[in-house]
Amino acid sequence: MKTFLRILIPALFIFNLTALNAEDGYRLWLRYDLVDNPVVLGQYRKAVTGYMTDGNSATATAVKNELQMALKGLLGSQVPLVTEVRKGTLVAGTPESSKLIASLKLGERLGRLGNEGYLITNSKYKGKKIIVIAANTDIGVLYGTFHFIRLMQTQQGIDNLSVSSSPGTRVRILNHWDMLPVPGGRSAGNTIWKWDDLPGKLDPRYTDYARANASIGINATVLTNVNADSRLLTVEYMEKVAALAGVLRPYGVKVYLAAKVTAPMEIGKLNTADPLDKDVIAWWKKAADELYKYIPDFGGFVVKANSEGQPGPLDYNRTHADGANLLADAVAPHGGIVMWRAFVYDNKVPEDRIKQPYNEFIPFDGKFRKNVILQVKNGPLDFQPREPFHPLFGAMPKTPLMPEFQIMQEYFGFTTHLVFLAPSYEECLKSDTYCKGQGSLVAKIIDGTLTDYELTGMAGVSNIGADRNWTGHLFGQSNWYAFGRLAWDPYISSSEIADEWVRMTFSNKDEILKPVSRFMVESREISVNYMTPLGLHHIMAAASHYGPGPWVDKDPRNPREDWTSLYYHRADGNGIGFDRTTTGSNAVGQYFPPVRDIYNNIATCPENLLLWFHRVSWDHKMKSGRTLWDELCYKYNDGVNQIREVQQVWDRLKPLLDAERYENVRERLVKQVRDARIWKDGCIVYFQTHSKKPIPPGVEKPEHDLEWYKTHRYTDIPGMFGTP
Numbered sequence: 001m002k003t004f005l006r007i008l009i010p011a012l013f014i015f016n017l018t019a020l021n022a023e024d025g026y027r028l029w030l031r032y033d034l035v036d037n038p039v040v041l042g043q044y045r046k047a048v049t050g051y052m053t054d055g056n057s058a059t060a061t062a063v064k065n066e067l068q069m070a071l072k073g074l075l076g077s078q079v080p081l082v083t084e085v086r087k088g089t090l091v092a093g094t095p096e097s098s099k100l101i102a103s104l105k106l107g108e109r110l111g112r113l114g115n116e117g118y119l120i121t122n123s124k125y126k127g128k129k130i131i132v133i134a135a136n137t138d139i140g141v142l143y144g145t146f147h148f149i150r151l152m153q154t155q156q157g158i159d160n161l162s163v164s165s166s167p168g169t170r171v172r173i174l175n176h177w178d179m180l181p182v183p184g185g186r187s188a189g190n191t192i193w194k195w196d197d198l199p200g201k202l203d204p205r206y207t208d209y210a211r212a213n214a215s216i217g218i219n220a221t222v223l224t225n226v227n228a229d230s231r232l233l234t235v236e237y238m239e240k241v242a243a244l245a246g247v248l249r250p251y252g253v254k255v256y257l258a259a260k261v262t263a264p265m266e267i268g269k270l271n272t273a274d275p276l277d278k279d280v281i282a283w284w285k286k287a288a289d290e291l292y293k294y295i296p297d298f299g300g301f302v303v304k305a306n307s308e309g310q311p312g313p314l315d316y317n318r319t320h321a322d323g324a325n326l327l328a329d330a331v332a333p334h335g336g337i338v339m340w341r342a343f344v345y346d347n348k349v350p351e352d353r354i355k356q357p358y359n360e361f362i363p364f365d366g367k368f369r370k371n372v373i374l375q376v377k378n379g380p381l382d383f384q385p386r387e388p389f390h391p392l393f394g395a396m397p398k399t400p401l402m403p404e405f406q407i408m409q410e411y412f413g414f415t416t417h418l419v420f421l422a423p424s425y426e427e428c429l430k431s432d433t434y435c436k437g438q439g440s441l442v443a444k445i446i447d448g449t450l451t452d453y454e455l456t457g458m459a460g461v462s463n464i465g466a467d468r469n470w471t472g473h474l475f476g477q478s479n480w481y482a483f484g485r486l487a488w489d490p491y492i493s494s495s496e497i498a499d500e501w502v503r504m505t506f507s508n509k510d511e512i513l514k515p516v517s518r519f520m521v522e523s524r525e526i527s528v529n530y531m532t533p534l535g536l537h538h539i540m541a542a543a544s545h546y547g548p549g550p551w552v553d554k555d556p557r558n559p560r561e562d563w564t565s566l567y568y569h570r571a572d573g574n575g576i577g578f579d580r581t582t583t584g585s586n587a588v589g590q591y592f593p594p595v596r597d598i599y600n601n602i603a604t605c606p607e608n609l610l611l612w613f614h615r616v617s618w619d620h621k622m623k624s625g626r627t628l629w630d631e632l633c634y635k636y637n638d639g640v641n642q643i644r645e646v647q648q649v650w651d652r653l654k655p656l657l658d659a660e661r662y663e664n665v666r667e668r669l670v671k672q673v674r675d676a677r678i679w680k681d682g683c684i685v686y687f688q689t690h691s692k693k694p695i696p697p698g699v700e701k702p703e704h705d706l707e708w709y710k711t712h713r714y715t716d717i718p719g720m721f722g723t724p
């Protein structure tokens with residue numbers, strides 16, 4: 001019996017521990033586990049012996065709660081909330097809320113940091129060493145608190161602190177592309193918003209959503225799809241939205257809504273949505289007034305108009321400026337803004353699709369109200385694995401522009417492929433537009449460094465869903481994280497972000513940190529290689545947007561030419577690529593010199609954008625000395641081999657990782673490797689029907705014939721758009 005108990009008790013203990021430490025990914029990067037380096041832990045325990053927070057606001061309470069949770073977890077025992085300063089007190093507050101902080105006379109330094117910035121510094125108070133997190137507002141203190149916690153999670157020194165940080169952009173916003181429930185049905189899709197339960201029942205998850213966003217500086221969210229639903233502007237939904245806004249408010253996250261231009265007709269019973277019609281103007285004003293009664297700090301609207309079937313001002317022979325200004329005037333008295341999307345194109349316009357946003361918006365530079373900002377996708381097409389930067393950046397000096405990045409991996413394998421997207425965001429932000437000469441980076445345009453933009457922002461199409469781990473693929477969390485970090489600081493590098501995220505999410509130990517952050521940083525290029533190398537674009541399967549579809553000559557949803565792959569790759573017996581040079585569509589003409597000349601010349605155009613800008617013969621000599629055809633095959637082949645290597649690295653890490661998270665990624669990598677091969681083989685066998693050239697030596701032979709790839713259907717890929 002004794003022996004039995006001796007075995008049973010430890011077994012139960014271990015079982016419980018495992019259960020308690022279930023690694024389901026829910027905690028994201030906000031994991032406050034005991035610091036596992038004894039030396040660092042010792043230093044932290046000495047440096048932080050208590051904490052002191054002042055202020056009674058809900059945000060100040062959030063600061064207190066977060067510190068309590070983080071310090072207890074990271075340092076291994078409860079760190080007391082103190083009212084008297086002792087050696088090692090961490091003091092967090094504003095000069096208004098904390099007499100101690102007021103006495104430190106930080107006014108001048110704080111003055112430069114605005115409403116959201118913060119300082120973290122070591123100081124002395126009555127001869128005692130303390131750590132200070134100070135800001136002008138409670139929300140600044142909360143951001144500083146998360147920064148301080150991050151320092152400990154990533155095991156940085158905290159004895160010599162001199163951090164001073166303020167955000168590079170003002171509106172750092174997630175765009176959820178979730179739909180409202182179908183009338184009569186239950187909540188739609190994979191959204192975290194439980195619309196049927198609102199406003200009465202608030203999922204505790206909303207608070208964790210707000211915490212996670214605040215921890216990386218995201219301060220705004222659009223709750224539903226830009227393909228908007230008018231019901232959001234009914235009282236029933238305003239009450240629901242107000243309930244959500246109430247949970248997010250203490251964490252500094254403001255709520256915005258997607259507005260539908262025809263809402264005055266759909267729910268207002270007007271017979272027009274003409275932006276210059278006086279009843280329409282009055283309707284929007286009343287709707288905005290009503291919204292602000294429910295949500296006094298409502299942020300404003302995002303609008304997709306005259307794009308992909310969405311109604312817009314052009315339907316009434318009005319302009320984008322008329323449409324945006326109508327809504328801007330309605331929210332202006334309440335301090336609201338309008339984010340008007342520049343993602344517009346029309347298949348009835350006989351013009352290269354990627355040129356249309358520029359053509360449509362340039363004439364209206366300076367014609368928008370002060371509280372309007374144009375939301376511009378990173379590239380001129382549609383979140384493709386690689387695109388050049390959008391030519392609107394730098395071209396509208398009198399109209400604020402904010403970039404829109406996609407966090408949700410619509411063209412990057414959804415929640416199945418491991419693709420860390422920071423390198424693609426960084427590529428856009430660090431692109432030199434030359435709008436004001438060399439060094440006119442997109443980052444400097446959108447953050448107001450080179451422009452007079454008072455309103456600045458960055459939008460990210462969210463990948464957050466109802467999965468327990470939020471994003472389906474565990475590494476999807478890193479893209480949410482990366483977006484927030486770059487919206488706060490558009491100049492940090494992908495490798496810094498990867499390093500932080502791996503430390504906080506997995507481990508500070510080199511044997512995990514180094515290989516994982518390395519393959520993260522490489523993963524975007526790997527995906528480009530096996531999907532769309534050398535500037536290829538929009539050759540994915542129609543409708544589902546998963547897997548290859550270079551043969552797509554008709555989209556089942558709409559037989560328009562600019563929804564086919566043939567429109568974009570233009571392959572035939574002579575060559576491949578879209579001629580966008582001065583002798584072709586002249587899309588290059590939308591860039592400033594010398595960018596336009598660099599892109600225009602086949603000899604200087606970066607090879608990773610070659611087929612975006614040029615139509616190239618199959619025998620064209622590449623820098624490697626190979627022909628274009630051979631290079632294309634090798635790039636595809638490299639992509640498959642590279643993702644196999646990632647898989648091997650991950651497998652080798654198995655003994656060092658917890659089983660649950662290891663498995664989440666392992667299982668997806670199996671599919672990613674399989675489907676990378678399908679991309680490579682499908683594209684090679686298809687393009688070979690045009691090039692008529694042999695597959696070069698060393699490239700793995702395709703497994704099937706073209707028909708197989710054309711008819712292949714995926715049955716195990718969550719998150720795909722429609723079918724097939």
Ligand code: GCV
Pocket residue numbers: 177225226227304308343382
């Ligand atoms: C929300 C692409 C997507 C659409 C999306 C659109 C947009 O076309 O496939 O689902 O619509 O971009 O950004 O508006």
